Amino acid sequence: MHLKTKRLNPALSALLASGIALLAGCSTTAHRAPVEDRPVSQATPAPSAVTASAPSHAASAPEAPKPGAENAGKPGYYTVKPGDALIRIALDTGQNWRDLARWNGLENPNRIEVGQVLRVVPPGADPVPPGAASTRPIASARVETRPLDGKPAPAGAAPQTAEPAASAASALAGAAAATEDELSWGWPAAGSVISQFDDLRNKGLDIGGKAGDPVYAAADGRVMYAGSGARGYGNMIIIKHVNNYLSAYGHNQALLVKEDQVVRKGQRIAEMGNSDSDQVKLHFELRKQGKPIDPAKLLPAR
Structure with missing residues (x-):
């Protein structure tokens, strides 16, 4: 038994020696592999990887100030909040959205940033009250019957022509000299x-009807906006009147007037609809220097 053990020792020694050599070879290979594979690991990352790493790098850098930040809190300026649109800011401040874009150098009115500070009164004007708006002179304009989708106007909706410049201007000039209670409003x-x-939940009156029912201008004025850029209003028209009044008409299915057009009280300006609404209705607002007021207080009794 002792002799057999001695005879096996050389074989065991050889086996152990070859095992050690094999392990040494594996160890050497494992050590060299990262070096040999290094060029593969240095390949240009995919775009998504670059994008994913950008926030952590940007987070360490100070945020650039928003446009107009130096005017935050000053009278006559407005700080943009989440969900704001330029047309809605214009409505709330009693201004024309085109004027806001011009006063603030906005190349694209659809691109405003949260935290951006906008001028909402004319340069050089008294900023109090911030919603004050000047009355523009009235010029002659032709009223086109133009549905929002660009289709031909419905039968019977013949184009109308605005009053001559002299009569329109004199009518509005006379209204400008009147007191608020004497202004002529119509349903x-x-x-x-x-x-x-409701001052908190409904800034105007909702008037029921059928799709296609006529919508009329509540008073003489000039169309300040015609479009669908204000969330919650659908296809909307805003008319500017004297004494810094605005009237707004929302949820229409077709708009029959265009921006900068002169309209008269009782003129058909739209067709009732349910755009951005769960039912057919007209949402009607009256605003004085941008502040909502109850239309029922100014409209004639029925």
Whole structure:
């Protein structure tokens, strides 16, 4: 038994020696592999990887100040909040959105940033009250019957021509000299009121009706906006009147007037609809220097 053990020792020694050599070879290979594979690991990262790493790098850098930040909190300026649109800011401040774009050097009115500070009164004007708007002179304009989708106007909706410049200007000049109680207002639609004014939840009156029912200008003025750029209003028209009044008409299915057009009280300006609404209705607002007021206080009794 002892002799067999001695005979096996050389074999075991050889086996152990070859095992050690094999392990040494593996160890050497494992050490060299990262060096040999290094060029592969240095390949240019995919775009998504670059994008993913950007926030951590940018987070360490100070945030650049927003445009107009030096005017934050000053009278006559407005700080943009989440969800704002330029047309909505214009409505709330009693201004024309085109004027806001010009005063603030906005090349693209659809691109405003949260935290950006906008001038909302004319340069050089008294900033108090911030919603004050000047009355523009009235010029002659032709009223086109133009649905929003560009399709031909419905039968019977013949184009109308605005009053001559002299008569329109004299009518508005006379209204400008009147007091608020003497301004002539008319109902913008024939339907019943389905939702009353509420300063917190409903900034105007909701008037019911059928799709296609006529919507009328509530008073003489000039179309300041015609489009669908204000969330919650659908296809909307805003008319500027004297004494810094604005009237707004929302949720229409077709708009029959265009921006900068002179309109007269009782003129058909739109067709009732349910754009951005769960039912057919006209949402009608009156604003004085941008502040919502109850239209029922100014409209004639029915």
